Amino acid sequence: MKTVYKGNRHLANASVVMWFSALPLLFASGCLWMPPAPVTRADLGTSLKRFERRYAANPPAGARVAELSRAFDQATTSFFFGNYAEVVKGIEGAAAMLSANGPSDAERVAASLKFRLTPSAYVLGSGAAPGFRLTSMYEVTLASESAIVLKLRVVNEAGEKIHEQPIEVQGAASTRIDILGTLTIDLTKLKRGNHRVELVTAEGAAFAVLNWPAVERSPAQGREANAARLAPLSFDSPALQQALASARARNALLLDPPGEDRVIEFVIDRSALEASVADEVERLAAGENPYFHRKGDYWRVFKREGDEIPLRVYCPAGLDVGKPVPVVVAWHGYGGDENLFPEGYGAGLVKRLADQHGFLLVCPLTYPFLNSPVVFDRLLEVIGHDYTIDASRVYVMGHSLGAACAASIAPRRADRIAAACLFAGGSNLADADRLPPTVVFLGGADLVSPPERSRPGVQAAIGKGLPVELREKPDLGHTILVSESLADGVTFLMQKVRSAPRRK
Numbered sequence: 001m002k003t004v005y006k007g008n009r010h011l012a013n014a015s016v017v018m019w020f021s022a023l024p025l026l027f028a029s030g031c032l033w034m035p036p037a038p039v040t041r042a043d044l045g046t047s048l049k050r051f052e053r054r055y056a057a058n059p060p061a062g063a064r065v066a067e068l069s070r071a072f073d074q075a076t077t078s079f080f081f082g083n084y085a086e087v088v089k090g091i092e093g094a095a096a097m098l099s100a101n102g103p104s105d106a107e108r109v110a111a112s113l114k115f116r117l118t119p120s121a122y123v124l125g126s127g128a129a130p131g132f133r134l135t136s137m138y139e140v141t142l143a144s145e146s147a148i149v150l151k152l153r154v155v156n157e158a159g160e161k162i163h164e165q166p167i168e169v170q171g172a173a174s175t176r177i178d179i180l181g182t183l184t185i186d187l188t189k190l191k192r193g194n195h196r197v198e199l200v201t202a203e204g205a206a207f208a209v210l211n212w213p214a215v216e217r218s219p220a221q222g223r224e225a226n227a228a229r230l231a232p233l234s235f236d237s238p239a240l241q242q243a244l245a246s247a248r249a250r251n252a253l254l255l256d257p258p259g260e261d262r263v264i265e266f267v268i269d270r271s272a273l274e275a276s277v278a279d280e281v282e283r284l285a286a287g288e289n290p291y292f293h294r295k296g297d298y299w300r301v302f303k304r305e306g307d308e309i310p311l312r313v314y315c316p317a318g319l320d321v322g323k324p325v326p327v328v329v330a331w332h333g334y335g336g337d338e339n340l341f342p343e344g345y346g347a348g349l350v351k352r353l354a355d356q357h358g359f360l361l362v363c364p365l366t367y368p369f370l371n372s373p374v375v376f377d378r379l380l381e382v383i384g385h386d387y388t389i390d391a392s393r394v395y396v397m398g399h400s401l402g403a404a405c406a407a408s409i410a411p412r413r414a415d416r417i418a419a420a421c422l423f424a425g426g427s428n429l430a431d432a433d434r435l436p437p438t439v440v441f442l443g444g445a446d447l448v449s450p451p452e453r454s455r456p457g458v459q460a461a462i463g464k465g466l467p468v469e470l471r472e473k474p475d476l477g478h479t480i481l482v483s484e485s486l487a488d489g490v491t492f493l494m495q496k497v498r499s500a501p502r503r504k
Contacts, residue, residue, distance in 0.1 A: 307368065
């Protein structure tokens with residue numbers, strides 16, 4: 001029986017329900033209480049991504065760093081109690097700390113809302129006015145009971161504003177909102193491609209960002225047509241077998257509405273995906289591997305003994321794939337998924353570092369790799385079908401649970417791994433008898449995994465004479481540690497090259 005890894009249903013670090021109506025209704029809990037909207041992995045991922053972007057654009061200084069780290073970690077711990085709404089509320093509260101004057105009532109209300117459109121993909125020429133729903137994920141207490149005016153804005157792929165309409169929210173001492181209405185856009189302005197829908201405050205802050213593709217045919221029609229062409233294909237070549245599995249998995253992402261429990265289904269550009277998968281089907285039907293030397297950022301799977309493990313691959317446009325390339329395998333923390341490094345930490349900083357240093361980035365789902373170097377071997381084998389890997393420059397990194405994963409695999413594959421980088425983890429290094437050069441970053445303000453938990457194991461490895469460096473950042477918390485230390489960690493990795501084994 002085939003297993004498709006969908007990730008843990010919980011989301012600690014991130015690591016992103018549709019309603020159908022067009023009735024212009026407004027409810028506020030000042031006069032009527034209603035339950036909050038379900039908070040999903042997609043919501044958590046969206047909130048984290050917005051925080052990381054704001055942090056990267058306006059990083060705090062001095063004592064504010066530790067204060068913000070603690071606030072973010074406190075939000076993260078709400079996950080362990082299963083309170084996703086509190087996680088989002090806490091992340092948004094931490095993000096508000098990046099503002100010099102604090103958030104306005106409008107910003108606090110906008111941050112608490114989830115926005116969904118139906119249809120979630122617009123079929124060009126269908127003429128159907130899209131409906132929307134704005135719903136509170138958690139309750140907000142306001143300073144004033146005056147009306148708040150927000151704007152729904154639609155932006156095309158060129159970054160041009162093509163629609164804007166006001167949404168009025170009546171403030172109250174305690175506000176919970178449920179608005180159903182119609183997006184009154186001129187449908188002739190929609191062109192094939194992805195559109196961004198935002199909820200914008202008077203201050204210009206954008207919230208509830210949603211991808212909204214305009215397509216020639218419905219995602220379901222495209223998916224079914226591709227599936228029919230893929231169904232009869234079969235290959236003896238291991239590389240084409242892996243490519244076929246990936247094309248089928250990618251085709252399955254053409255959903256309307258997209259799922260919200262797997263972040264990739266919600267965040268991927270379905271307009272671009274439809275065109276890409278159609279091309280992949282054509283090439284596979286001709287016996288070609290559509291992922292061979294592929295550039296850019298893409299999601300795929302790799303097969304292992306009947307399992308399909310998801311991963312994100314990023315190949316910089318400037319990387320010379322005609323020769324052996326360095327590879328960095330990055331494992332996310334507990335509750336996250338394969339999208340966390342390329343989408344989250346540092347607002348996707350690791351991709352910019354891949355551009356700068358010139359390496360192939362591979363971000364798998366962490367859980368299948370735990371304590372399993374054989375799965376790591378299989379991953380490199382599969383990636384090796386599409387890119388020639390520089391065997392002297394294979395690197396691993398991980399955050400939290402991902403750090404434990406890297407620290408488990410690195411000793412047992414020290415003959416294959418040139419260096420390792422661990423964030424907020426590494427206690428299991430105490431068990432290592434050999435290691436490639438390894439750097440460990442620990443945050444002194446980490447409330448989720450305090451440095452006292454990992455430091456003894458790291459120091460034990462250093463005491464054995466193993467090539468381990470410990471770098472402690474006293475003001476950084478569990479997740480902010482990654483975005484603040486990632487550049488230093490990658491620089492450490494890129495300086496290490498594994499020597500070729502001596503011939504006997």
